[in-house]
Structures are given as structure tokens and as C-alpha cells.
Amino acid sequence: MGEVTASSVRAAFDRRRAATASLADDAGAVALTCRAMARRFHAGGRLLTFGSGAAAADAAHLAVEFVHPVLVGKRALPALSLVNDPATLTAVLAAEGPDEVFAAPLRCLAVPGDIALGLSPDGNGADVERGLAVARARGLLTVALAGGDGGRLAGSADVDHLVVARSPDPAVVREIHVTVYHVLWELVHVFLDDPDSLGEGAA
């Protein structure tokens, strides 16, 4: 197994560069997403997060960022990951099938002022798509983090705010999503710290 060399590591890191740089082009969309989420938090809404595979880990990560801020002095905000309860997940899987694993708990937990945030590395995760559709129908603000060309989520009327990591590699997409949700967490607080900046409307 001598084929793994430092140059293969450097090549793998180089593959991250273009997609990371292109996130800077989407900074305006990220800022608008922060403001829309801040409006919901300001009005008492909660954040509900979901994704499958490694994105399930990201959904859990995103929730803990809001509930237990790493920066001292930032207030805790209400967030809940839908992926942490294997009893619920497997019950829905068995009874309603894999596409309903997020839609079903959302039907139980979500109220209209909440925020639904789904992560789908290719933008075509049917479970995330169904979750966002149920959320939108209930009046939640819907946020999607996707990758590649955005997949079906790119044209979806169920998605209020979409951020696309522009890489076909799901691993690279994940890394960009981690940066995006860290930024979402940190900069939501900039709006909340200055309620005048929230403007009119409920997003």
C-alpha cells in the first residue's frame, strides 16, 4: 500500500480550492439567509435540522452550535436535530419508508414560526425534499444546503433560501457546508444583536 503519498494528499486538498472560493460569491445569499433566520428567532421560532448519512452528523452539529454557543456571551437559541432519535427514525422507516424520515417528525414537532434546515449534498435527497415540503406547507421558513448544481432543490418552490456548494464531490460539499453553517450561526447573532437591522416582515 505504498501508493498513498504526500502528493496524493496535496492533490486532494487542491480539489477543494475552487468550490471553497466560489462560496465567497454566494456571501450575499448567505447574509440574506442569516437575516431571515434571525427574524424567525427574534419572533420566537425554533430551528429544526435534518440530513442523512454524514449530513445527519452535520444536522446534529448545527443544532448544538445554536443551543450551546462556542463563543462566550452569545445567547443560546432554540434548535433541535431530527436525526438523533433512532427510535423515531426506525419507526418511521418501518411504517412509512425512507422518504418520510424527516417529514414525519416535522409533522409532529414543527409549528409555523419555526425554521426547517435540510442538508442534501447533491440536492436530490428525497427525504430532505419531503421534509422541506412538509415544513413549507406548515409555514416554516425553509433553508436548504445543497451541492453540485443544486439538484431538484435548486428549482424547488419549497425552498425559501438555498446555498449550493459548487462541487460534484460530496466530501467537498460537506466541508463547505460546515463553513456555511458555522457562518449562519455566527452571523445570525449580528442581526439579533441589532433588532433594527431585522427590517419588516417575517421573512
Place this chain on the structure above:
Amino acid sequence: MSGLESLYPFLYPGSVDAGSGERVLAEVTTSTREKVAEIEAVRSRVAAEHAEGIARCARDVAASFAAGGRLVAFGNGGSSTDAQAVAACFTAPGAPGPALPAVALTADVAVLTALSNDVSFEVVFARPIAATGRPGDVAVALSTSGGSRNVLAGLAAARRVGMTTVGLAGGDGGAMAEPGTVDHLFVMPSSSVHRIQEAQTTVYQVLAELVRGALRAREH
């Protein structure tokens, strides 16, 4: 007005009557760009400083799997979710290369709460490793500070068992950077917990990709 300008007028300070809302939007946009530049810089430094070490680690981890070893990953908070992602990177179907046996110790809430309640939080990783670890297995520990006591105790238990140990840290590496603590150490050069986690994500995903790739090559 250009297409981009009509979409995001707050990016063009002269084009709107900038109240507090537009001003904060513009600030947040700039801040987002700065954070993207930060992570790009951290990743570049990690590639420059650790390419050799990551390659060596990938060869060791691949050899462990080839000999029948398993991988366990652990960390606290956001790093606990990274531990789960580490396991998924090795087990997930669909990625190139064979699916490999890996588990996240943080996924077992029963064990975590039993040990926290009955013994102490410090042993939540050390005890399951002592109970199930075998010589030749791999332990992947994630701590942004390098100082989490339960993570360090998990590494110590893994070394006692004879496992290969991999540590991902940040800042100055903390106690994880002390000699004799870990076989393969990767310290992300940043003081931001967020940038550290983002760079760690790249390191473990590249590691998994190279390990699975090496074992696929070996199968053929």
C-alpha cells in the same frame, strides 16, 4: 443596475438608502467572505505542513484495516458529530473503495449516560475502548483544543490496548501534542474553533478517501 446588484442591492452601498438593515447585511456579507478566506488559508497551511503525515497515517490505517482492524472515533460536542461523520466516511456505501468497519463512540447514548452517571464523564471513551478495543485497531480522537480530558483518556486507553492512535486538534495542540500521547497528530493552525473544525473535516475526509482508495487498489 446589474443583475447581481438588483439581487443584492446591499452589496452596493451607493445604490440604496442604507438604513441599519442594509448596513448590517453588507457587513455580514463582508464577514462571510472573510471567513471563507480564513478557511482557505488554514487548509493551505495544513496541506503544506501535514501532507507527509497524512499520507503516512493513511498507509498505517489502511494496513490496520487490511489486517482485520476496526476504527473507533470520538470527541465532544460538535466534535462528537465529527466522530460520527468519520465513521460514516469509512462505512458509507457508494463511495469508491470497500466499506470498512468503523464506529463512533458518541453514537451510543446508553453507554455515554451510563458511564457519566455511574463513574464520570472522563471515562466515557476510555471504558468502551478498554472493553472492545483490540491490538491493531485504530482510534481517531477529535478535540479542537487538544485538551479534553475524556478524549485524552480515550487515547491513553487505546495506546494501552495497542491500537494505532490518530489525533486531530487545533490551536497549539494542547495536551494532545505532548510526546507519547498519539501516533499521528494533526494540529490545525487556527485559534477559531470553527475554522479548526472545518480543517479537521478536510483532514479526516481526505484520510478516509485515501484509505479506501488504497484498499480498493489492493483488492485488484
